[in-house]
Amino acid sequence: MTQQEQPCQNIEPLISGALDNELTQQQRQQLHLHLASCEACANLYRELAEQRGAVKLGVQTNDVLNESQSTRIWNAIGWSLLVLGLIPLVIYAIYQFSQDTSIPWWIKLTIGTTVLGLILLFINVLRQRMQAAKSDPYKKVNL
Structure with missing residues (x-):
């Protein structure tokens, strides 16, 4: 040396x-x-x-930018179709569940409360993730 x-x-x-x-x-x-x-x-x-x-x-090449933009578009289309397909099914299920007289009212109330609680928790987690994604310091880091 x-x-x-x-x-x-x-x-x-x-x-x-x-x-x-x-x-x-x-x-x-x-x-x-x-x-x-x-x-x-x-x-x-x-x-x-x-x-x-x-x-x-966070310098990215054009290929990476185009890929992420097309990925975002396809994700948006997929989620939109999923939601549009599920809305009528959920409405029909709620209607059938509410009209079924063989289920006691207290079971309907318990199931409805549980489902509503799960939906509210999901919305809260989704909202928190969206807020965290806005300020994520590592979102531009490529591995």
Whole structure:
């Protein structure tokens, strides 16, 4: 190992620390002095800074943007058809259940209360997930 490689290995953790804004003033000065004299480390610093900036901005290629837009459209169509198909079935089931005289009123009330509670819980969870999705800091991160 040459003398030039050894200081570079000591500087690499400082490069990561600088990008994360975790260095002391002395460490920053040491890093900047080394970067001024070492082209390899300066290139590494620039490359990592560009990658960090791209991740931070959520830069996506056109293929990814088009795929996500078409996926959103198909999801919206699928959910709309599902809901439109279920609405008449649910209305018919409620009507048949309410008209059935062989079921005692207290069982109808208990089942109705349970179903209503489940629906309200589902709506509440859905509302919370939608609010969380608006402020999700990781939604633009591509894995």
